[in-house]
Amino acid sequence: MEDNRVIKTKDVNFYYGKFRALTDISMDFEKNRVTALIGPSGCGKSTLLRLLNRMNDLIDGTRVEGEVLFEGKNIYDPEVDPVEIRRRIGMVFQKPNPFPKSIFSNITYGPRLAGLSDRVELEALAEQSLKQAVLWDEVKDILGQSAMMLSGGQQQRLCIARALAMKPDVLLMDEPTSALDPISTAKIEELIQDLKRQYTIIIVTHNMQQAARISDKTGFFYIGKLIEYSATEKIFTRPDVKQTEDYITGRFG
Amino acid sequence: MTRRLKEIIIKRIFFLFACVSILILGLIVTFLFREGIPIFRIVSVPDFLLGGEWYPTFDPPAFGIWPLIVGSFIVTFFSTLIAVPLGVLSAVYISEVAPRPLKEVLKPLIELLAGIPSVVLGFFGMVVLAPWLQDTFDLPTGLNIVNASLMLALMAIPTISSIAEDALYTVPREFKEASYALGATKSETILKVIIPSALSGISTAVILGMARAIGETMVVLMVAGGAAAIPESLFDSVRPMPASIAAEMGEAPFRSEHYHALFATGIVLFLLTLAFNLIADYVSHKFKEVGSGTL
Numbered sequence A: 001m002e003d004n005r006v007i008k009t010k011d012v013n014f015y016y017g018k019f020r021a022l023t024d025i026s027m028d029f030e031k032n033r034v035t036a037l038i039g040p041s042g043c044g045k046s047t048l049l050r051l052l053n054r055m056n057d058l059i060d061g062t063r064v065e066g067e068v069l070f071e072g073k074n075i076y077d078p079e080v081d082p083v084e085i086r087r088r089i090g091m092v093f094q095k096p097n098p099f100p101k102s103i104f105s106n107i108t109y110g111p112r113l114a115g116l117s118d119r120v121e122l123e124a125l126a127e128q129s130l131k132q133a134v135l136w137d138e139v140k141d142i143l144g145q146s147a148m149m150l151s152g153g154q155q156q157r158l159c160i161a162r163a164l165a166m167k168p169d170v171l172l173m174d175e176p177t178s179a180l181d182p183i184s185t186a187k188i189e190e191l192i193q194d195l196k197r198q199y200t201i202i203i204v205t206h207n208m209q210q211a212a213r214i215s216d217k218t219g220f221f222y223i224g225k226l227i228e229y230s231a232t233e234k235i236f237t238r239p240d241v242k243q244t245e246d247y248i249t250g251r252f253g
Numbered sequence B: 001m002t003r004r005l006k007e008i009i010i011k012r013i014f015f016l017f018a019c020v021s022i023l024i025l026g027l028i029v030t031f032l033f034r035e036g037i038p039i040f041r042i043v044s045v046p047d048f049l050l051g052g053e054w055y056p057t058f059d060p061p062a063f064g065i066w067p068l069i070v071g072s073f074i075v076t077f078f079s080t081l082i083a084v085p086l087g088v089l090s091a092v093y094i095s096e097v098a099p100r101p102l103k104e105v106l107k108p109l110i111e112l113l114a115g116i117p118s119v120v121l122g123f124f125g126m127v128v129l130a131p132w133l134q135d136t137f138d139l140p141t142g143l144n145i146v147n148a149s150l151m152l153a154l155m156a157i158p159t160i161s162s163i164a165e166d167a168l169y170t171v172p173r174e175f176k177e178a179s180y181a182l183g184a185t186k187s188e189t190i191l192k193v194i195i196p197s198a199l200s201g202i203s204t205a206v207i208l209g210m211a212r213a214i215g216e217t218m219v220v221l222m223v224a225g226g227a228a229a230i231p232e233s234l235f236d237s238v239r240p241m242p243a244s245i246a247a248e249m250g251e252a253p254f255r256s257e258h259y260h261a262l263f264a265t266g267i268v269l270f271l272l273t274l275a276f277n278l279i280a281d282y283v284s285h286k287f288k289e290v291g292s293g294t295l
């Protein structure tokens, strides 16, 4: 169904200066699904993810060719405001990056900028987002404390809650568990499973089991190219391309 | 064995050099206090600090440095008022807004401003700014608080700007990315994330800029006008402490009362700059320990 594909990239090439980091990427991302991006280091997974909410704009000397359609509209159209795009397509980074502000201010940072100022609403939003990110019970009594005091896993869940507070349509996650212990990782994986009912999630991961456990579709990248993209189950059991199989089974040369 | 010996010798040498500078500092401070304290046999400390009359060469002389202290503070205050916004904003512009090529021109230019000898600035204040002030506002003299504050601000701006810029530069990229990813604009990111995260460094910059202004001698000697009286308007002349010391030291007979009084003024100045530096140090540490706290 046409409607189901929230984000589509069409023949996208991406350049850092003269260096081409992505080549001819055409890919659809489905609504309420978890899509995993896998591939060896440096193959362009983060670049693609950051392309989807125009975070690459912040790097000098980058250039995009092709189209990235979000709900049918090219987000690289000159009249599109990247701020608007980033409000609707949230992002969680590899390294937890809470602001050196209170937990509460972290959560309400985005919504406040978007114009929400009613204290009661903000409090409700903070509670809801923190509950969604399974952090509420741990921090409900210390909302005024600095987010820097939290553990790494808590900080990452706070960053997820912060992204959720914007009520985005799509959530981009760049190796969200790579800095975390197994328990925090399990919590975040569970969370992703819950979240996909409401959100479209695109996640980069180096952890094959994680991709297999949580994603519906998986794309395998190699040196800036999309090598294979299909249902996760297929990728992990009978991939079409030999390179994919080699990578997944750890026989990569 | 020999390597350890070398290690030990090198350590000792460094220690020795460190000791030499501390020793020299100690000697200067001792000297300052030894030459300054005798004045307090003639006037009490409160009379010295708060006395409103500075007539060191009259008979009988009056050694009250309150007008000098007020002069120092007033020019420091107004120069800070001018220099802080300019210094901090130029730092923000250079580190966050300016495109790369412009940044590479602006940064050395501001540093060049720091390299202008203060006597040149003083000269500029005397020859250009003073006559202009005098004509435009119809004043008896253009050598006054406004002139001194402007010139001191010119001196403090590069100090404030370069330290603040260093502070802004150390704000992790992750904070900025987090902010943009939440749909913040550039100016929102600068105001709500970057500046608050660099606040301790920026405060340090401001305090060190103030310390620079309060201790500066040549400029105030040349353009503050030199009146040892409590000013009543911004266009009045003042006589900040360093100017007073520099102007009078040559005429004060060795170990006379006047001489001791000038050294005592030096002590006050020294304690003030020391306080500024301690505050700067405290501010930069305090914020760091709590991870910038809950801003």
Ligand SMILES: Nc1ncnc2c1ncn2[C@@H]1O[C@H](COP(=O)(O)OP(=O)(O)OP(=O)(O)O)[C@@H](O)[C@H]1O
Binding pocket: A016, A019, A021, A039, A040, A041, A042, A043, A044, A045, A046, A047, A048, A059
């Ligand atoms: N800011 C940049 N400037 C120039 N080149 C960059 C920049 N960021 C990434 N690259 C290059 O683009 C290519 C893809 O990088 P990217 O970060 O997307 O890889 P990745 O697949 O996310 O790798 P990893 O798994 O290690 O995170 C790499 O060759 C990298 O060197």
Ligand SMILES: [Mg+2]
Binding pocket: A045, A046, A047, A174
């Ligand atoms: Mg990456």
